[in-house]
Amino acid sequence: MATGRRGAKADRSEDRIGRNDQPPDGCTITPVPDDPEIEVPYRRSVPLISTEGSTMTLLLTARTPAPTLPKHTSAAASARGATKIYGRGDTEVVALDHVDVDFATGQLTAIMGPSGSGKSTLMHCMAGLDRLTAGSVTIGDLDISSASEKQLTILRRDRLGFVFQAFNLVPTLTAIENITLPMDLAGTRPDRAWVESVIDTVGLSHRLKHRPSELSGGQQQRVAVARALASRPQIIFADEPTGNLDSTAGAEILAFMRHAVRDLGQTIVMVTHDPVAASYADRVVFLTDGRIVDELTDPTPDAVLDQMRRLTN
Ligand SMILES: Nc1ncnc2c1ncn2[C@@H]1O[C@H](COP(=O)(O)OP(=O)(O)OP(=O)(O)O)[C@@H](O)[C@H]1O
Numbered sequence: 001m002a003t004g005r006r007g008a009k010a011d012r013s014e015d016r017i018g019r020n021d022q023p024p025d026g027c028t029i030t031p032v033p034d035d036p037e038i039e040v041p042y043r044r045s046v047p048l049i050s051t052e053g054s055t056m057t058l059l060l061t062a063r064t065p066a067p068t069l070p071k072h073t074s075a076a077a078s079a080r081g082a083t084k085i086y087g088r089g090d091t092e093v094v095a096l097d098h099v100d101v102d103f104a105t106g107q108l109t110a111i112m113g114p115s116g117s118g119k120s121t122l123m124h125c126m127a128g129l130d131r132l133t134a135g136s137v138t139i140g141d142l143d144i145s146s147a148s149e150k151q152l153t154i155l156r157r158d159r160l161g162f163v164f165q166a167f168n169l170v171p172t173l174t175a176i177e178n179i180t181l182p183m184d185l186a187g188t189r190p191d192r193a194w195v196e197s198v199i200d201t202v203g204l205s206h207r208l209k210h211r212p213s214e215l216s217g218g219q220q221q222r223v224a225v226a227r228a229l230a231s232r233p234q235i236i237f238a239d240e241p242t243g244n245l246d247s248t249a250g251a252e253i254l255a256f257m258r259h260a261v262r263d264l265g266q267t268i269v270m271v272t273h274d275p276v277a278a279s280y281a282d283r284v285v286f287l288t289d290g291r292i293v294d295e296l297t298d299p300t301p302d303a304v305l306d307q308m309r310r311l312t313n
């Protein structure tokens with residue numbers, strides 16, 4: 001991943017200065033150390049006036065904008081032959097039927113398909129919340145199919161973020177306590193500026209001290225989305241993250257998720273029924289009867305809608 005970022009940096013204009021570059025004569029480079037993930041947030045000093053051997057410099061205070069990161073193709077999570085069977089005999093349901101799929105690092109992938117096609121089951125099995133009947137799932141370099149419960153707990157705590165269909169907020173905690181819970185559990189310090197911008201985007205600033213029972217369904221959903229984004233986990237699995245929101249609130253959250261993916265390298269896998277929501281993704285994967293039957297890259301709402309019509313007819 002780091003290689004890809006360096007490559008992206010080299011392609012940018014000569015105005016951009018890298019961490020290891022030598023400054024030109026008369027220039028100094030000031031690192032802005034608040035984001036070790038991004039290699040370009042440097043300020044550049046340029047010569048303004050030069051007299052009698054002394055150089056005055058003008059520090060350009062505007063932070064160099066983050067680059068548009070390249071689309072990574074390495075997989076953040078993969079499934080091979082993933083099969084999940086619920087029940088036995090007459091009540092047996094094949095929820096996943098030999099699914100092979102890769103979710104690329106630094107991409108927003110949408111999963112679509114009819115109700116009951118296995119979307120949530122796939123998310124739960126990918127995220128180590130449920131075990132496959134057969135096949136394997138890897139997150140990064142960890143094969144979670146053979147991981148112990150303890151390894152899974154640590155993986156979920158330190159590397160994954162979730163938005164569930166049933167939000168899973170802790171009822172006794174306030175909204176802000178729910179949002180920072182994963183970091184509190186992991187013992188990591190929140191990046192306050194980032195958390196504030198997440199809260200602002202999801203429109204929760206005025207409800208932070210309320211408990212889930214005092215929030216509407218849409219507000220609870222926003223808390224769940226903010227909680228997943230706040231700690232910038234390695235991967236976020238989001239099951240219909242905008243399902244209870246009106247189109248304006250949904251669009252704001254989707255735009256923010258896309259920003260986190262494009263500008264900060266976040267990886268997100270999102271289930272949705274909404275072709276407009278899916279069009280925010282880099283790629284859409286279509287499930288039917290527990291099988292991946294198609295996919296689209298750089299989708300438009302119309303292309304997604306056409307595909308869904310084809311699959312349901
Ligand atoms: N715990 C369970 N026990 C038995 N069957 C289950 C269980 N969970 C899911 N199923 C069945 O597995 C299939 C896939 O369910 P899943 O929840 O993954 O669908 P989905 O695509 O997420 O649907 P929706 O869009 O309605 O959320 C369905 O037929 C469902 O009834």
Ligand SMILES: [Mg+2]
Pocket residue numbers: 119120121165239
């Ligand atoms: Mg579901």
